[in-house]
Amino acid sequence: MKLAIVTSYPPSKVTLNEYAYHLVKSFRQNEKVTELVLLTDETPEGKEINFTENGCKVTVKECWRFNSYANVINVVRAINIVRPDAILFNLQFMKFGDKKVAAALGLFLPLICKLKQIPTIVLLHNILEQTDLECAGFTSSKFLQKAYYFIGTSLTKLILKADLVAVTMDKYVTTLQEKYKVNNIKMIPHGTFEIPKKPSHILAKGPLKIMTFGKFGTYKKVEPMIEAVEKIRASTGLNLEIVIAGTDNPNVPGYLASVKEKYKNVSQITFTGYVEECEVEPLFNESAVVVFPYTSTTGSSGVLHQAGSYGKAVVMPNLGDLATLVKDEGYRGEFFEPENVASLADAIEAIVINDAYRIALGEANYKAATAFPMERITNMYLNKFQEIIFNKEASESIFSDSLSI
Known part of the structure; x- marks a missing residue:
């Protein structure tokens, strides 16, 4: 054909x-x-x-x-x-x-x-x-x-x-x-893009990377995630790095530049810009947690399928299509109330303070991802x-x- x-x-x-x-x-x-x-x-x-x-x-x-x-x-x-x-x-x-x-x-x-x-x-x-x-x-x-x-x-x-x-x-x-x-x-x-035969749950020494990935500015807002990580740092003293991977949504040009300026005094925060295909795997592998700071959803999440394929723990709102994927395809994660910084901080902290729980979530998501290569x-x-x-x-x-x- x-x-x-x-x-x-x-x-x-x-x-x-x-x-x-x-x-x-x-x-x-x-x-x-x-x-x-x-x-x-x-x-x-x-x-x-x-x-x-x-x-x-x-x-x-x-x-x-x-x-x-x-x-x-x-x-x-x-x-x-x-x-x-x-x-x-x-x-x-x-x-x-x-x-x-x-x-x-x-x-x-x-x-x-x-x-x-x-x-x-x-x-x-x-x-x-x-x-x-x-x-x-x-x-x-x-x-x-x-x-x-x-x-x-x-x-x-x-x-x-x-x-x-x-x-x-x-x-x-x-x-x-x-x-x-x-x-x-x-x-x-x-479907799931890449499925490593055995993803590693061992993280490199240094700060735990809290990562989000996508096109931001509309229903994907990174401010709550930054503030949630700041809240966890203050209460636990954990060494956490914030990684914002991706670009502006075409409908909101300049959004990430404004966020970068607003939070310029926040330490250990990285804006990667556009992520080339060859950079996706290391980006996920180096992350401890993948966060979905969404207020709404517009379809099946490619990022969730990618997180699963690399055996990553996720934090997401229990709404819309993300909730459907959890129900229908077997993904697991910590849930938070949309636009609620305290709820998001609690969800991230539940994972980063408990390594066994982080690994268990990652293994469950890998299992879900492998069902649909x-x-x-x-x-x-x-x-x-x-x-x-x-x-x-x-x-x-x-x-x-x-x-x-």
């Missing part, structure tokens, strides 16, 4: 590029795939496709730009050139831009591919029905929120024209089926593509037979 994937891709800064990297890494090692064609966003640097493992040919066609109104034309042109056997979209609603028209236009692509008779699957990482627009940084206006939800409903109907829409949580399937009355939705888990996830997609192709061929055969009668 010659499989095309429409996605952002490293070194892109557009959302979901890291997920795409691991999808590609797994797809190319599957014997069912003869060639991968990546229809990606344009970046000044070359794409990261120098894999060490054996696998199929990978071709990159940079054919769209964030916030460009010409993305539909350019992507369709690229599809016409490469002529894939099947196509996978790695999507969320603001994939093609944070300007509303550009973002919306890009979401017409699955329908166009369906009309072109190309077997099409959309991996939709979040759904508007489960998104708090104010917390996610879109708008606090109730009027505009209603407008967004109306537009989002229309765009969801477009996306649902694909042969199959894959979502990463069972509750998303139920929500979409009940609202849109469709039966082409399938839950395919998020990317190899298993990509095989699910390929099986679904084969079903779609078989059904299309069967329908064409029936139609041909009916014409000959």
Whole structure:
């Protein structure tokens, strides 16, 4: 199968590029795939496709730009050139831009591919029905929120024209089926990127690193974490380092710079900036605890799956999709009340003062992560593509037979 994937891709800064990297890494090692064609966003640097493992040919066609109104034309042109056997979209609603028209236009692509008779699957990482627009940084206006939800409903109907829409949580399937009355939705888990055969729970000498990872400024705020660690330092005297790994959310440019200025007198605090793929493993391995300082959630957490794969203890709010992952996939952690510094401090302290408990949480999360390696996830997609192709061929055969009668 010659499989095309429409996605952002490293070194892109557009959302979901890291997920795409691991999808590609797994797809190319599957014997069912003869060639991968990546229809990606344009970046000044070359794409990261120098894999060490054996696998199929990978071709990159940079054919769209964030916030460009010409993305539909350019992507369709690229599809016409490469002529894939099947196509996978790695999507969320603001994939093609944070300007509303550009973002919306890009979401017409699955329908166009369906009309072109190309077997099409959309991996939709979040759904508007489960998104708090104010917390996610879109708008606090109730009027505009209603407008967004109306537009989002229309765009969801477009996306649902694909042969199959894959979502990463069972509750998303139920929500979409009940609202849109469709039966082409399938839950395919998020999956775990890298799974070391035996993660080490031994930490290097020096300060215990309390780490958070992501794009910050909307529903991910780091101030409570900094203040919680300061509180633990004062009450216990523990040697703790704060590690804030990642960048601003595109909707809140300058957020981390303002935090850095506000807490410039706080000792042992590190802002890593953008984390390259090769830096992810050491970042997690060196951390004692991974914290999720969230006030809301917008989908299955890639960071939680990464923390699990490296056998890390986590601290998270017991809300939304994080609570669902704990229930459905077996992750464990210490919970805190969102935006409550004292509650967050208690949760972090419960782990850092008890090494046996830290290790037990890490082992439980590693066990949860190993249940869904990317190899298993990509095989699910390929099986679904084969079903779609078989059904299309069967329908064409029936139609041909009916014409000959």
